[in-house]
Amino acid sequence: MKNTNQIEKNAKTVNKFLKSKLKGNPKKLYDAASHLIIHGGKRLRPYMVIRSCQILGGNAVNAMPAASAVEMVHNFTLVHDDIMDNDEMRHGVPTTHRKYGMPIAILAGDVLFSKAYQIISNTKLSPIATTHLISRLAQACVDVCEGQLLDVKMAEEKKIPTQSQYITMIGKKTAALFDVSCAMGAICATNKDKDISNLSSFGRNLGIAFQITDDLIGVMGDPKITKKPVGNDLREGKKSLPILMAIKIAKGKDKKIILKAFGNPKISRNDLNKAVDVIRSLGIEENVRKQALKYAKKAEKSLSKYSGSAKTELIALLDFVVKRSV
Amino acid sequence: MKNTNQIEKNAKTVNKFLKSKLKGNPKKLYDAASHLIIHGGKRLRPYMVIRSCQILGGNAVNAMPAASAVEMVHNFTLVHDDIMDNDEMRHGVPTTHRKYGMPIAILAGDVLFSKAYQIISNTKLSPIATTHLISRLAQACVDVCEGQLLDVKMAEEKKIPTQSQYITMIGKKTAALFDVSCAMGAICATNKDKDISNLSSFGRNLGIAFQITDDLIGVMGDPKITKKPVGNDLREGKKSLPILMAIKIAKGKDKKIILKAFGNPKISRNDLNKAVDVIRSLGIEENVRKQALKYAKKAEKSLSKYSGSAKTELIALLDFVVKRSV
Numbered sequence: 001m002k003n004t005n006q007i008e009k010n011a012k013t014v015n016k017f018l019k020s021k022l023k024g025n026p027k028k029l030y031d032a033a034s035h036l037i038i039h040g041g042k043r044l045r046p047y048m049v050i051r052s053c054q055i056l057g058g059n060a061v062n063a064m065p066a067a068s069a070v071e072m073v074h075n076f077t078l079v080h081d082d083i084m085d086n087d088e089m090r091h092g093v094p095t096t097h098r099k100y101g102m103p104i105a106i107l108a109g110d111v112l113f114s115k116a117y118q119i120i121s122n123t124k125l126s127p128i129a130t131t132h133l134i135s136r137l138a139q140a141c142v143d144v145c146e147g148q149l150l151d152v153k154m155a156e157e158k159k160i161p162t163q164s165q166y167i168t169m170i171g172k173k174t175a176a177l178f179d180v181s182c183a184m185g186a187i188c189a190t191n192k193d194k195d196i197s198n199l200s201s202f203g204r205n206l207g208i209a210f211q212i213t214d215d216l217i218g219v220m221g222d223p224k225i226t227k228k229p230v231g232n233d234l235r236e237g238k239k240s241l242p243i244l245m246a247i248k249i250a251k252g253k254d255k256k257i258i259l260k261a262f263g264n265p266k267i268s269r270n271d272l273n274k275a276v277d278v279i280r281s282l283g284i285e286e287n288v289r290k291q292a293l294k295y296a297k298k299a300e301k302s303l304s305k306y307s308g309s310a311k312t313e314l315i316a317l318l319d320f321v322v323k324r325s326v
Numbered sequence: 327m328k329n330t331n332q333i334e335k336n337a338k339t340v341n342k343f344l345k346s347k348l349k350g351n352p353k354k355l356y357d358a359a360s361h362l363i364i365h366g367g368k369r370l371r372p373y374m375v376i377r378s379c380q381i382l383g384g385n386a387v388n389a390m391p392a393a394s395a396v397e398m399v400h401n402f403t404l405v406h407d408d409i410m411d412n413d414e415m416r417h418g419v420p421t422t423h424r425k426y427g428m429p430i431a432i433l434a435g436d437v438l439f440s441k442a443y444q445i446i447s448n449t450k451l452s453p454i455a456t457t458h459l460i461s462r463l464a465q466a467c468v469d470v471c472e473g474q475l476l477d478v479k480m481a482e483e484k485k486i487p488t489q490s491q492y493i494t495m496i497g498k499k500t501a502a503l504f505d506v507s508c509a510m511g512a513i514c515a516t517n518k519d520k521d522i523s524n525l526s527s528f529g530r531n532l533g534i535a536f537q538i539t540d541d542l543i544g545v546m547g548d549p550k551i552t553k554k555p556v557g558n559d560l561r562e563g564k565k566s567l568p569i570l571m572a573i574k575i576a577k578g579k580d581k582k583i584i585l586k587a588f589g590n591p592k593i594s595r596n597d598l599n600k601a602v603d604v605i606r607s608l609g610i611e612e613n614v615r616k617q618a619l620k621y622a623k624k625a626e627k628s629l630s631k632y633s634g635s636a637k638t639e640l641i642a643l644l645d646f647v648v649k650r651s652v
Contacts, residue, residue, distance in 0.1 A: 024468075024472065025472065026472060026475050026476055026479060028475060028479070029471060029472060029475040080432050080433075080436060083428075083432060084428070084429035084432055084433075085429075102409075102410070103410035103411075103478055104475065104478065106406050106409060106410055106432070107406075107410075107471050107474055107475050107478075109436075110406060110435075110439070110467070110471050111468060111471040111472070113436070113439060113467075114464055114467035114468045114470075114471060115464075115468060117443055117460060117463070117464035117467070118461065118464035118465055118467075118468060120460075121457055121460040121461035121464055122461055126453070127452070127453035127454045127456070127457045128453045130453070130457045130460075131447055131453045131456045131457055131460075134443060134446075134447040134456075134457075134460050135444065135447035135448055137443070138440055138441075138443035138444035138447055139444055141436070141437075141439075141440035141443070141444075142350075142437060142440045142441060142444060144440075145355060145433050145436050145437040145440060146350065146351065146352060146355060146437070148433055149352050149354060149355040149430065149433050150352055152429055152430065152433075153352060153354070
């Protein structure tokens, strides 16, 4: 796939830039801060920053600091998220706090966050553009924190959230960073509000479509590809869109089978498979894909007035995001 | 004391500003982020931002966003520090993670950090000044993270650090934020590099004097005022200046008595008092106070070319910092 090559090519440039910025003393701090970055990630957000700059005629070089900053912020959220959830593995390696201990992992996240702002504040862009970038990034970070707290609250509460509560949560927790990636790319190319808001809207809707698809994979995904059992999110009691849809729609015996598996770490593989089969039979997959497509269409519409290769690549990314199975 | 009144008056204005900025949804996130701020703190750093702006003829109103931002960053470090050290109490109340749980405390710190940048990026200052503020603040945050890691490393290692290693560590962990407070105050008033670097140097040296004095109180402080037993830091094995000086100077039986108490949570009150008496007899208090005074003199020298009431108040603060016993 042509698009995947483009993403990989871009990732190499971003990785080089990130590596050059994540150096310093004490070395252990920067090793911990680089740990997840070194071991994986497709650099989708930096790719969106760069292409959003190019779609408006901007120079990719000008967008590289913002692209790297958003990747640092993304990794900062991963490092702290893993501590909060006490997750053991990510990208096939131990999480940062498992490898370096919790105190250093907290600091590793904090230094990634600090470096992101340091990099953006030292670009060659005009001070007006720089201030605009920082204001947008800071607002996105506030949104991510709010979204993560909504997620924690949702997990704690017994109540099953409504679809609209779920969309609000992922809008902040996930889509805010996709949104700001595209908005920052646009700001690196132009000061026109309309263009910035078009790209911002593209990023936000792509981000929601991304998370919805991610959540579908978390329930229905092929275990050979996801490396997690089918129904993993159901067993973990995650209140994601496919699950809350299924619980809402299911009736009688079907509902019983789903609720037996929901948030039950001791469920047998057989009963878990049964629950996933019920969810499948309820047409949840089609329904969820339809939702993701709705947001993808909105995203596409935001770019209707643009053309050129950067647009082609952003649309190809959008397509990849909603069609992917991993 | 006139100066204390000034600090308190300033703190009230800062608190009002902070309160207005730490609002939002979900409420729990902002409650957790405000928890330590509500329960204490003298707002020394915001005071330094404001006075550093005024000493250069600037308007205090212009410095209020930077003043609040630095207090948010300070509190962000406290919240995360308390998690890292698993401390239970601060300002006489349970720490944020004790009250809200670790995941929400991590997010509370992160949102304070994000809000700090959001506030600075939305001031009425020129974009050039704003970019300068953010660049300085981000660098200070990187320094604080590095300093905290040096502190963690120092605590883990068996080796007693040299005085110069200790000064490097507190220069980053503590003084960087005092430094940037004064530098940011200056930037809110002027774009003259010399003035900014004078104030920056004042803040840095005051910060080092502050931490040295703090560490002295941690060993020799009056338990009635500190609410901790005499010799508390010695018992906890903290490698602070008075302790590393004492270990270096002491000989024979004296050294034995000190090392028996050092990092020994089971030491008897009697043996701990004995160790503190030995430290006292070695003249450590005078020696440490002399060091603090050395940095205070450097700080004072940085302001030699200025005059007026803001200068008087900054010098009074410096005096308070090195003479205080709590």
